[in-house]
Amino acid sequence: xxxxxxxxxxxxxxxxxxxxxxxxxxxxxxxxxxxxxxxxxxxxxxxxxxxxxxxxxxxxxxxxxxxxxxxxxxxxxxxxxxxxxxxxxxxxxxxxxxxxxxxxxxxxxxxxxxxx
Amino acid sequence: xxxxxxxxxxxxxxxxxxxxxxxxxxxxxxxxxxxxxxxxxxxxxxxxxxxxxxxxxxxxxxxxxxxxxxxxxxxxxxxxxxxxxxxxxxxxxxxxxxxxxxxxxxxxxxxx
Numbered sequence: 171x172x173x174x175x176x177x178x179x180x181x182x183x184x185x186x187x188x189x190x191x192x193x194x195x196x197x198x199x200x201x202x203x204x205x206x207x208x209x210x211x212x213x214x215x216x217x218x219x220x221x222x223x224x225x226x227x228x229x230x231x232x233x234x235x236x237x238x239x240x241x242x243x244x245x246x247x248x249x250x251x252x253x254x255x256x257x258x259x260x261x262x263x264x265x266x267x268x269x270x271x272x273x274x275x276x277x278x279x280x281x282x283x284x285x286x
Numbered sequence: 287x288x289x290x291x292x293x294x295x296x297x298x299x300x301x302x303x304x305x306x307x308x309x310x311x312x313x314x315x316x317x318x319x320x321x322x323x324x325x326x327x328x329x330x331x332x333x334x335x336x337x338x339x340x341x342x343x344x345x346x347x348x349x350x351x352x353x354x355x356x357x358x359x360x361x362x363x364x365x366x367x368x369x370x371x372x373x374x375x376x377x378x379x380x381x382x383x384x385x386x387x388x389x390x391x392x393x394x395x396x397x398x
Contacts, residue, residue: 210391212292213330213375213386225384228385260330273320273335274320274335277329277331278329
């Protein structure tokens, strides 16, 4: 059984650019959540995808968007990057019987994004 | 929305001692409370969790207690070992909106 994987590990972008981060769910999981973790802080919920549909969103602007694919892998896209977007981006996968019913989440190692 | 507060922010204990980390939450609708351990350069690892219909759960040296009335829950680590040194996060699931809210973390240092 493979765990949650994310790519790339590190990324450096310039303000105003766009970035795509990728996540592969743990085998058997159908739900993916994305989090932003600033240095020294707890993860902040960005959004969740269940069976390819967005299923809950935190306080992040529309320039943060996502996709979930039929194999339950996922992408996080961030447009018009700002300096404050520099953070560790984590994805977490879980198994849900229905929307809004996921509990145990398993995190990937994260992608460290630096915006200069 | 939910607000989770975590204390202390840093905790230093001697190997073999116990460590306790406490969290409070604001939304009585929250019904699931996991704890995560995050080591440097890694993602958070689920170490124990508790649902709102249970008051206590134990797994070897780790236990979690939940007081729904007071809206607080705690992580207890007994017989601490140097490998327990990490940052620990509590979280609460706002079930109606399927959102997890995390505390700000506790850096645990276990001195050999």
